[in-house]
Amino acid sequence: MVYHVPALLDESIEGLNIKPDGIYVDATYGGGGHSAEILKRLKKGRLIAFDLDEDAAGIVKPDKKLLFLNQNFRFLRNNLRFNNIETIDGLIADLGVSFHQFDEPERGFTFRYNAPLDMRMNKAGAVKAADLLRTMDETSLANLFYEFGELTNSRRIAGEIVAARRIKPLTTVNDMIEVMKKLAPYRQEHKFYARLFQALRIAVNHEIENLKELLEQSLVVLNRGGRLVVITYHSLEDRVVKNFMRTGNFEGVEEKDFYGNLVTPFRLINRKVITPGEEEIAGNNRARSARLRIAEKI
Ligand SMILES: C[S@@+](CC[C@H](N)C(=O)[O-])C[C@H]1O[C@@H](n2cnc3c(N)ncnc32)[C@H](O)[C@@H]1O
Numbered sequence: 126m127v128y129h130v131p132a133l134l135d136e137s138i139e140g141l142n143i144k145p146d147g148i149y150v151d152a153t154y155g156g157g158g159h160s161a162e163i164l165k166r167l168k169k170g171r172l173i174a175f176d177l178d179e180d181a182a183g184i185v186k187p188d189k190k191l192l193f194l195n196q197n198f199r200f201l202r203n204n205l206r207f208n209n210i211e212t213i214d215g216l217i218a219d220l221g222v223s224f225h226q227f228d229e230p231e232r233g234f235t236f237r238y239n240a241p242l243d244m245r246m247n248k249a250g251a252v253k254a255a256d257l258l259r260t261m262d263e264t265s266l267a268n269l270f271y272e273f274g275e276l277t278n279s280r281r282i283a284g285e286i287v288a289a290r291r292i293k294p295l296t297t298v299n300d301m302i303e304v305m306k307k308l309a310p311y312r313q314e315h316k317f318y319a320r321l322f323q324a325l326r327i328a329v330n331h332e333i334e335n336l337k338e339l340l341e342q343s344l345v346v347l348n349r350g351g352r353l354v355v356i357t358y359h360s361l362e363d364r365v366v367k368n369f370m371r372t373g374n375f376e377g378v379e380e381k382d383f384y385g386n387l388v389t390p391f392r393l394i395n396r397k398v399i400t401p402g403e404e405e406i407a408g409n410n411r412a413r414s415a416r417l418r419i420a421e422k423i
Contacts, residue, residue: 128184129223131158132412133356136399137217138162140354140419146170147214150205152198152339154181155223163217164188173205173213177247180225197247199331199338202346215352216343220336220362222246222326224411234326236318239299244322244329254325258295263287273333273361274324281308282321323359336362340369344390347422353391358414363398370420391420 137159141149145168151160154176163172172191175198176182182195196204198218205213222234226246230238233254242255261269266283270276282305289295289304302318309317327333343353353370357363368377373390380388399417406413 126225126228127156128181128225129156129158130409130411131156131219132409132415133399133401133405133417134158134162137219137354137356137417137419138166140394140417141215141217141352142421143167144170144214148173148210148212150201150213150216150343151175152201152216152218153220154185154193155219156181156184156225157186159217159219160191161186164190170214173208173210175201175204178223178226179248180229181223197335199335199342201339202342205346211346212348213346213351214348215354216347217354217356218336218339219356220332221358233298234322236298236302236315236322239297241297242295242301242325244326246330250329252329254329255294255296257325257328258286258301259290269328270321270324272324273327274320275360276317276320276324278308327361333361333365336365337369337375340366340375344373344422349422351422352394353420353422354417355419356415356417358416363416363418366418367398370418390423392423394419394421 143163143166145166147170149163149172151163151172151174154160154174160172160174167190170190174191174193175196177197179195185193192208194204226232227234230240233240233243242253244254263283266286267279270282271279276282285304285308295301295304305321347353355366357366365375368375370391370393371377371389372379382388395418401412401415
């Protein structure tokens with residue numbers, strides 16, 4: 126089985142504008158698809174790759190230009206420093222889960238298979254999805270599904286979970302589906318479950334906090350002219366990236382100088398978000414929600 130099929134591969138690699146002797150970071154190694162293309166373009170340069178999943182660590186192809194770190198990318202700067210690297214020439218992050226993580230039933234990322242409600246990208250992580258469902262109060266659960274799943278009936282969702290867990294804890298995918306069944310909109314069940322599971326996954330893995338840390342630290346370590354290339358898979362992440370690239374902050378608040386010019390640390394390489402074409406989607410349907418943004422540090 127393939128570990129992963131990279132999305133927007135050509136567009137994102139081109140966006141990195143690789144110098145053969147530069148230092149690059151792939152924050153999300155996964156199956157190494159993006160990394161392999163970067164390595165092909167390096168001569169004296171180096172690639173530092175991160176992935177917190179030990180399964181990704183297990184399939185890394187050795188290469189003398191590659192340093193793989195089985196680490197969370199939110200510790201980008203410390204890890205680079207530890208390896209005597211102060212600045213880099215480009216960073217790519219292809220966020221979310223790999224096909225491998227999604228397709229391994231026992232990891233509990235998808236509603237398609239019954240399995241324990243786990244969803245940790247880092248198998249050594251302390252908190253699983255089932256723990257959140259067991260311990261979070263009703264308001265926090267409602268906020269979680271509203272914020273991370275963009276589900277407008279999040280209060281009812283939280284109410285049903287809290288009522289159900291008084292009788293029996295929700296520990297498996299089927300437990301969750303059983304409780305949520307009555308709230309699933311007719312003929313949109315899959316979309317509804319996908320959003321529920323996405324929301325839990327984002328919370329379990331602190332995905333938004335990790336992304337914000339990564340973006341802030343990338344700004345510090347990127348050289349002038351260095352590229353930041355980010356592929357997101359849902360609107361919440363995309364908004365964070367878009368705002369940060371446009372204004373240098375996550376809220377998208379514009380700061381202007383005396384002359385009314387926008388003060389920003391980046392030059393946008395693509396003003397309009399890049400999405401996969403029909404041909405790519407036909408060959409890899411899971412790439413359909415990918416959104417690519419590229420910026421250059423000024
Ligand atoms: C969409 S896949 C990347 C696929 C990769 N570009 C390829 O071509 O195969 C996302 C990967 O990022 C990893 N990941 C997600 N969040 C991470 C984090 N905070 N730190 C390190 N790795 C992370 C996941 O474990 C997963 O393997």
